[in-house]
Amino acid sequence: MKRRTVVTPKRRTGAIPSGLTETEQDLLSHLQNGYQLETDLLGGDPLLRRLKDSEVIRPLSATRNTVKALEERGLIAPAKGDDPLRVVWHLQKTKAAKSRGGDGDGLSGPTPDLQTQGR
DSSP states (O other): OOOOOOOOOOOOOOOOOTTOOHHHHHHHHHHHTTEEEEEETTSOSOEEEETTTOOEEOOTTOOHHHHHHHHHTTSEEEEOOSSTTEEEEEEOOOHHHHHHTOOSSSOSOOOOOGGGSOO
């Protein structure tokens, strides 16, 4: 009898902050897994576009207020896009990752501090 093995894609498992709504958590997890968030100039009409193959998802529960809340919490920031009428959003680099010397995505593990290694 053959055994079936399920292969799951490797995904970056980052720490999504607690206290977010389910919609906000969903948007952040998509951003961490290769999608970019696009909105109109006012932050409305959000859509998620997968960078790999340009697949588009329109999250039904996400609104202009969802995007605004994520921006106010410092979790996403606007980036330059090709279309002047659309705003592309990316994950905001966290202060903790910058101070640790990580890649800035807030998802890397702890980096040892050189000053505490018995110099």
